[in-house]
Amino acid sequence: MRRHTLLIDADDTLWENNVFFEKTIEDFISLVEPLGYARDYVRRILNETERRNIRQHGYGVRSFGRSLEETYLKLAGHMAQRSTITQVSKMVGELERTPPHILDGVPDTLAYLTERHRLILFTKGEPAEQAAKVERSGLQGFFEAIEIVAEKSVNTYKTLVNQHHIVKSYGWMVGNSPRSDINPALQAGLNAVFIPHRATWELEHAELQSGVGKLVILRSFRDLRDHF
Numbered sequence: 001m002r003r004h005t006l007l008i009d010a011d012d013t014l015w016e017n018n019v020f021f022e023k024t025i026e027d028f029i030s031l032v033e034p035l036g037y038a039r040d041y042v043r044r045i046l047n048e049t050e051r052r053n054i055r056q057h058g059y060g061v062r063s064f065g066r067s068l069e070e071t072y073l074k075l076a077g078h079m080a081q082r083s084t085i086t087q088v089s090k091m092v093g094e095l096e097r098t099p100p101h102i103l104d105g106v107p108d109t110l111a112y113l114t115e116r117h118r119l120i121l122f123t124k125g126e127p128a129e130q131a132a133k134v135e136r137s138g139l140q141g142f143f144e145a146i147e148i149v150a151e152k153s154v155n156t157y158k159t160l161v162n163q164h165h166i167v168k169s170y171g172w173m174v175g176n177s178p179r180s181d182i183n184p185a186l187q188a189g190l191n192a193v194f195i196p197h198r199a200t201w202e203l204e205h206a207e208l209q210s211g212v213g214k215l216v217i218l219r220s221f222r223d224l225r226d227h228f
């Protein structure tokens with residue numbers, strides 16, 4: 001088989017990520033419950049605040065922490081209490097210290113793939129935070145390169161293709177997010193492997209679009225062995 005280049009997403013593809021954020025969000029919503037708002041409403045305000053903060057400050061735990069605090073201040077108004085803000089930053093601190101939980105079958109599958117193909121880890125987020133996660137995961141040795149960008153757009157895929165001299169028909173993006181992994185990669189002329197994760201973040205949801213390349217949908221990371 002010819003050697004392919006696999007660009008592989010990290011959060012919710014190699015390791016759990018969003019479940020920890022969801023847990024923190026649930027705790028946050030419970031914390032602000034005494035203010036009397038419906039849980040759905042609190043979540044909607046938080047999502048709006050996150051969208052705005054991501055545009056200004058990017059992804060990552062700090063940006064998320066800022067969104068929780070702003071949401072609280074908005075909901076509480078003049079009732080806001082310093083002790084609650086302290087509790088929110090404690091929750092965010094815990095989230096930041098959570099060690100990576102590698103998904104089932106990932107190390108074995110990477111060991112198999114790296115013998116046969118070129119692997120590049122491709123993740124978005126705050127550079128220092130993502131780099132620390134990669135290091136703590138112990139998986140970096142399987143990859144020829146680690147690429148961390150602020151946002152995965154059609155242009156960032158095109159840049160990557162040029163930078164790493166990827167032959168598009170032999171280039172694949174592997175990930176769990178239709179919005180960041182699958183659609184822009186297909187639009188940039190690459191192929192894609194979609195591995196849905198049951199807890200994919202709401203802000204990553206999108207309709208799957210088609211492109212020039214092939215789209216393969218797999219149930220688990222381990223199934224990559226059957227294709228490469």
Ligand SMILES: [Mg+2]
Pocket residue numbers: 009010011012013175176177
């Ligand atoms: Mg992901």
